[in-house]
Amino acid sequence: MIEASNPSNEQHRLEILNSLNILDSDRNERFDRITRLATRVFNVGISLVSLIDKDRQWFKSEIGLETKETDRAISFCGHAINSSEILIVEDAQNDVRFHDNPLVINAPFIRFYAGCPLKYRDGTILGTLCIIDAMPREFTDEDRQLLRDLAAMVENEIAALELATTDELTKIANRRAFFSVAQSLLKVCERKPDTCFSIAFFDLNDFKFINDNLGHDAGDDVLITFANKLQQSFRVCDIVARIGGDEFAVLYAHEKKEQIENAVQRFEKSINQFNRNRIDYQIKYSVGVVEFSCKDNPSLDAMLSKADSLMYQQKRALKQSS
Known part of the structure; x- marks a missing residue:
């Protein structure tokens, strides 16, 4: 052969x-x-x-x-x-x-x-x-x-x-694709219980303000830039998706939680660099990250709900500190 x-x-x-x-x-x-x-x-x-x-x-x-x-x-x-x-x-x-x-x-x-x-x-x-x-x-x-x-x-x-399965504006995966792949990964869990995954849930802050005051073209630019920065910061094998109007999620398979934390930090640095070069608007966001092991027999709805809750905790903390 x-x-x-x-x-x-x-x-x-x-x-x-x-x-x-x-x-x-x-x-x-x-x-x-x-x-x-x-x-x-x-x-x-x-x-x-x-x-x-x-x-x-x-x-x-x-x-x-x-x-x-x-x-x-x-x-x-x-x-x-x-x-x-x-x-x-x-x-x-x-x-x-x-x-x-x-x-x-x-x-x-x-x-x-x-x-x-x-x-x-x-x-x-x-x-x-x-x-x-x-x-x-x-x-x-x-x-x-x-x-x-x-x-x-x-x-x-x-x-x-x-x-x-592609978001028309940002050209990344859409909500349908994200849920389809996530469900497939849960099937993988049945065969490989030692596998670990994380979901990072992102939500843009003050996005309505940009749309209302600078117009929808500016809002579209924000969404496209945000999606591009996510793709550049995470791996090709990670699932980066726009799952709502100003909501994004990343599904990340890993061996150590530090790997996704490093990716989130790379993304933060990339956004900060972008913001330093803008005078018309700043991209601000909140994020919640939840890790789960296949050994825990995870539910996709429960994982997303937890990530969403952590994201809103950060959003509230940012509002209180501003």
Whole structure:
């Protein structure tokens, strides 16, 4: 078996994949409809929408396969993302890259594979729409075009999913995306009870004053700047979202609480630097941070409520001191 090398833009590719908040998300009939169609038109046993994460391939949709992920090291799709062309393996037993692959010599006993790259809007390859069968076969030019057409449908669904989970003004995750990812992380808790997370809940202070006195364009600038500073201060793998008009939240996985405290401090320094260069308005905010362990079987509503309460405690303290 020959393990696939990483694409040259691997870091950028993973950043985009994580920003879409699609990994570990729930089943979606829009994707399943395409994989069902693929199994029928090509008469194969398996069809997958496979997204290549750092160490695994995860299936947004899987027809004919009873697992949601496999190791990236043994994936056919890991090879497919290294080219913009369809990867065709007519008989895996006769291919030096795959003849002794665990997925070939064991279930699902792959013989035939065809994977069409799934591209993000900037051309970055995120994964594949692939079809798999336990019998070798040829793949014609007409077959290739049909697979490309189906892959384009998957790409359109990914784009629509991104629009539905992105805040239109700030271009960060919206409330829907935040809650979806948070619920997925709680599912991770069931498998990895030693994992710790934190939620940071931010609320802008005096935002109404800026809107009323400087206009909504200035208010929009504040929201966009605030969102950009949050993204710059936290990690790419953290979920930064606008969950209300002037409310933002960050979901942060960590080993030590000091990690999120350092990120909050970086954000504070960034905002202070911004404020020093402004004379028309100052960005002010309150924040509440709550840490939770998967061992505690946490409730998302309870965590947000606690973070919100801590944020308002800080807001009241700031008003009393001013």
